[in-house]
Amino acid sequence: MEKIHVGTGRSYDVYIGRGILENVGSCLKESGAGKAVLVCGENVFPLYAEKINLALEKEGFKVFDFIIEPGEASKSLETYGKLLEFLCEKELTRSDMLIALGGGVTGDLTGFAAATYQRGIGFIQIPTTLLAMVDSSVGGKTAVNLSGGKNRAGAFWQPSAVLCDPDTLRTLPEREYRSGMAEVIKYGVLGSRAFFDELAGDIPCSHEHIIGTCVKMKRDIVAEDEFDTGKRRLLNLGHSFGHAIEALSEFKMTHGEAVSAGTAIIARASAAMGYMAESEAGSIIKCLKKYGLPTETGYSKEEIERFVRMDKKLSGDTISLAVPREIGSCDIIGVPLGDIPRWLSLGGVK
Numbered sequence: 001m002e003k004i005h006v007g008t009g010r011s012y013d014v015y016i017g018r019g020i021l022e023n024v025g026s027c028l029k030e031s032g033a034g035k036a037v038l039v040c041g042e043n044v045f046p047l048y049a050e051k052i053n054l055a056l057e058k059e060g061f062k063v064f065d066f067i068i069e070p071g072e073a074s075k076s077l078e079t080y081g082k083l084l085e086f087l088c089e090k091e092l093t094r095s096d097m098l099i100a101l102g103g104g105v106t107g108d109l110t111g112f113a114a115a116t117y118q119r120g121i122g123f124i125q126i127p128t129t130l131l132a133m134v135d136s137s138v139g140g141k142t143a144v145n146l147s148g149g150k151n152r153a154g155a156f157w158q159p160s161a162v163l164c165d166p167d168t169l170r171t172l173p174e175r176e177y178r179s180g181m182a183e184v185i186k187y188g189v190l191g192s193r194a195f196f197d198e199l200a201g202d203i204p205c206s207h208e209h210i211i212g213t214c215v216k217m218k219r220d221i222v223a224e225d226e227f228d229t230g231k232r233r234l235l236n237l238g239h240s241f242g243h244a245i246e247a248l249s250e251f252k253m254t255h256g257e258a259v260s261a262g263t264a265i266i267a268r269a270s271a272a273m274g275y276m277a278e279s280e281a282g283s284i285i286k287c288l289k290k291y292g293l294p295t296e297t298g299y300s301k302e303e304i305e306r307f308v309r310m311d312k313k314l315s316g317d318t319i320s321l322a323v324p325r326e327i328g329s330c331d332i333i334g335v336p337l338g339d340i341p342r343w344l345s346l347g348g349v350k
């Protein structure tokens with residue numbers, strides 16, 4: 001089992017290891033909690049919840065299950081409200097715990113409820129998608145969506161621990177696995193050519209290696225910039241256009257698919273602007289394609305621009321774009337909104 005310490009304001013450990021789900025009881029025992037609410041999607045619940053409930057009950061916890069519908073639609077004010085009412089009904093106190101078992105949707109929703117219930121109670125992330133293991137479960141960004149935009153209501157609230165069991169990926173649908181690979185490739189592009197080369201190469205990497213590498217990279221960035229005012233924006237590579245594409249598809253595209261298309265667009269635009277060699281952009285696009293990810297979009301410049309204007313990375317009339325300079329290195333560039341259509345055009349958007 002690998003243990004990675006995340007040195008944010010409230011620090012915690014990420015545990016990566018096969019069969020780790022059984023350890024959730026001992027992990028929570030240290031917290032001194034008496035009750036736990038397990039939040040889980042109805043797809044994941046029959047697969048792993050019983051094991052966790054039993055492990056917790058064995059340690060003397062009273063566990064209540066809160067089951068949500070799978071999909072982005074559950075990252076809503078409505079589900080969030082119902083969850084808060086459930087916590088009240090079960091009389092959770094500040095010393096009790098929430099547990100998020102599932103993908104990024106479950107983690108973001110549970111984290112936001114934990115951040116705001118009684119002004120903050122502890123929560124544990126048990127990610128079961130590749131995307132959640134390598135990205136969303138670490139770093140403390142929690143949120144729900146509003147009709148005016150994705151992740152518009154949220155808080156920075158670090159988990160008390162993250163337990164990643166790569167064995168849970170065995171049941172993950174292929175499409176969701178590929179979606180997670182978009183975020184994995186992002187780490188290679190923004191911070192490590194060696195890791196990118198491994199991903200682009202012919203020898204498959206183990207899940208433990210992929211998760212451990214990404215978590216350490218995220219840990220280093222988040223420890224330096226917990227509240228997303230500088231370096232952490234690098235993690236947004238592919239997301240400014242990606243979030244727009246995801247919303248335009250009405251969430252029929254997965255988060256990772258949209259991020260993949262967004263990464264390809266920004267890579268092409270960066271090369272066309274002379275920030276990065278054409279061959280580097282070509283390698284990024286080839287690697288995304290290798291994992292069956294989209295590198296084009298059918299949406300128009302005008303459509304994408306409309307959603308980019310709702311992005312949280314907007315400050316006045318300028319948006320912070322993460323732009324690759326070469327594989328393994330990326331810069332944050334302030335781009336006036338008026339220039340976005342040109343960037344999209346150079347990125348191959350019609």
Ligand SMILES: NC(=O)c1ccc[n+]([C@@H]2O[C@H](COP(=O)([O-])OP(=O)(O)OC[C@H]3O[C@@H](n4cnc5c(N)ncnc54)[C@H](O)[C@@H]3O)[C@@H](O)[C@H]2O)c1
Nearest residue numbers: 041043070103104105128129131132136141168171172255
């Ligand atoms: N907080 C952050 O820092 C951060 C970072 C990146 C993405 N996100 C958010 O994460 C969300 C996307 O997360 P996601 O890609 O994990 O999607 P998801 O949570 O919607 O999960 C994808 C699907 O896989 C199913 N599933 C999950 N684990 C499974 C398993 N082991 N076996 C079988 N089925 C399983 C789920 O029920 C769901 O249908 C988006 O809302 C995105 O905004 C947040």
